[in-house]
Amino acid sequence: MSNAPVLQLSSPPDLLRRFVHLPNELCLRSADWHLHFITNEPRLATALGNTAVVCDGGTSKMKCTILCDSELPPESGEGISTETSDTVFLSFGRGCLITVDRENREIIGFVAAELLDGSWSAVIVPALMAVMAGMQ
């Protein structure tokens, strides 16, 4: 048996939640958009599926990834939009962080689980729709 020293190994936790599994995918079509919607929250996919037409395939014009994040604080403060030439970052307090990549037509967001029932449809989605409307 070898006496060579060994080291204790510790993998970094996924603090950024970069690699959270997102098993729910939908292709949605509203009046103006084909949206490839990806989420870890089945309720969100179901709710969206009820309010938009589910596409039967085809090319999505926009990709939207929303992570329901149980560790984000349920705080929905004032909406702040920070814009560069190709990116819009939306925050609503500490509980909702969303970026819109206008160049690549991609939305990536983290939303506190507690905000999905109220603020999501009342505040966050309208703000997102406004950004998307500006991209046409």
Added chain:
Amino acid sequence: MRRFSLDNDALPIRAQLVVAGCRSVVRTNSAKVVSSLGKWSTPKEPTLEHEFEVAVLVDRGLRRHSALPQFRGRGRYVFATFHSVESFVFDLRERRVFAAVSDETAQDVAFWTTVLIPIAMGVLGPMLGLSPMHSACLEINGHGLLLAGVSGAGKSTLATALATEDMALVSDDWIYAAEADGYVTAHGLGVPLKLMPDAAQYFDELRTEEPRLSLNGELAFEIDAGKLRIEVAERCAPECIVFLERSDGQSRIAPLERTVAREFFEHSAEPLPPEFAHAAERRKHIIHSVTDRDCWHFQYAGPPREGARILRQFFEDIYHVERASASAI
């Protein structure tokens, strides 16, 4: 909805920084931000190409509040929120950081130097050809000694003790390793030392300080090296890596297989999204170059000053380095 534009017209003030050997341009609407980042500023050279960009809009209407920071990331973006209302977006693909901040944060030098820039280099470092490595680092005359080990192994305490043994401190926690033309350089950022509350029994200077909650929620002393009369160096060429482990028995130093050292650093590197495989590969290459140095396993017992004395003597004996005496200078 409050809207902030970060286009060129909104951010007319420019500054250039060099951080861990990487050039950066800062665009802002407030001289306070430039002043707060002054530690890394360089004379303005308009033709100099930058490697990353920092765009910061300061809005007097924003009011910051005390709140723990939070970090999230997906794909090319990493988000960091501070003070409840301030969010920084790190765009890995474009190698830039952008944010809207309060006037109070704009002039908060400690925030920029000890929080934002270290986080930026940790997040963007692999995109810039840097490998962030969890390791303390000390040097004598440019010859570096890296001190690695799991959290709680005593890196910071031993690094502080070594720094009082006539070595200069590059970093007590993280280094940013770069490789060019076969030469490896370990950069530090000159951030305050972070020492656990029990360190007060070993360093008299801490007895008048109060530990406070640090970024990760730990109670710790965060103290400038100057207060401990420690010399600071910006960078060095690592000669060896010493992996620390507390021991109840005798202190001893033994060779460590390079493959074990590589595995340690590769294992502790934060995974990157698949679209940045090239950056992950480059980071791995740098880790291999760093761990091509001699690797040692240091099991140490007793107080940190005793461990530091043993390690300092070992480093001097093996690598024939010693501090130039005052008379020689």
